[in-house]
Amino acid sequence: MRQFIEGLPKAELHIHIEGTLEPEHCLELANRNGIALQHNTPEAIVRSYDFNDLPSFLSAYYSGMQVLLTEQDFYDLTCRYFQKAASEGVVYAEVFFDPQAHTSRGVDFETVISGIHRAQKDARQELGIESGLIMCFLRDMSAESAMEHLHMSLPYKHWIIGVGLDSDERDNPPSKFAEVFIEARKHGFRLTMHCDVNQQDSLLHIRECLDQIGVDRIDHGVNVLEDEELCLDLVHRGIGLTVCPVSNHYVVQSFTSDEIRSLISKGVKVTVNSDDPAYFRAYINENFQVLAEEGDFSQQEIVQLTKNAFDIAWLSDDVKAVYLKKLENYVASFSSSVVI
Ligand code: ADE
Ligand code: ZN
DSSP states (O other): OHHHHHHSOEEEEEEEGGGGOOHHHHHHHHHHTTOOOSOOSHHHHHHHOOOSSHHHHHHHHHHHGGGOOSHHHHHHHHHHHHHHHHHTTEEEEEEEEOTHHHHTTTOOHHHHHHHHHHHHHHHHHHHOOEEEEEEEEETTSOHHHHHHHHHHHGGGGGGOOEEEEESOOTTOOGGGGHHHHHHHHHTTOEEEEEEOTTOTTHHHHHHHIIIIIOOSEEEEOGGGGGOHHHHHHHHHHTOEEEEOHHHHHHHHSSOOHHHHHHHHHTTOOEEEOOBSHHHHTOOHHHHHHHHHHHHTOOHHHHHHHHHHHHHHSSSOHHHHHHHHHHHHHHHHHHHHHOOO
């Protein structure tokens, strides 16, 4: 199974670029930028990670990204993610970034997006990996700040495929950002929002995503299984879920294999992703692997999850068909190469 997963051509749709900052790179950047850190070795940084819910993770995540200051820093960060992703068989990625987490520290929007965009261009040329960029708003900041950043992004809108919503969900429902997302839609952006696992109002937030925002996708969203009608609605509207097994494990002590299998059986387009791999210590293949082990998943189920990702990616039908064919060819050649 491990070999099968490693070779699968994959799409990753839920990956925060700031969540790919490895401890070694964090130390290198702190050194380059003359920033003092609390911990001085990669091991000490990893030991300091002690997450058991969303706020405890977010505190480490925002603290780590303080070392990102220049265009080159964002370029290097993004290049390293693409190198790792390409080595794991990712052929297409839709990458989140959190501009407010940088502008609030005095780093210009242009610095952030230019570095990320330059890395996307180089990754296409040098690694053959295609990607899209999704700008997330921080839901624990105001709707006014989100709107301001939406306007700030417009000169770069040809570099951005969609907008998302992340950070601390408690008391920050989708409806708080309804106007911002309506405006984003007018500018042609695709829409997604986090509905993290086991939040105070998970079901209400999923309902708002459908009825008030009209999202194209939901990030996480596994709690939808608790409401049959909501689940049917999701299937009916063809809205996919970008699920992150290892990230979920920190909150619910399970890789949510039962939930993922139920979602597949109900026809929900559920996908596997890594979320913040440098913090959760697992990139996409490890997410597939632990899921397959916990749920004793078949190769067919793994292929279904991979197909779903290309299906719900924000790509044209023609491009999707090319990726799906590549996937089909891989599965056929893997099966024929296995000696029974
Ligand atoms: N920011 C980075 N990762 C996140 C997640 N999984 N949920 C909410 N906000 C995030
Ligand atoms: Zn996330």
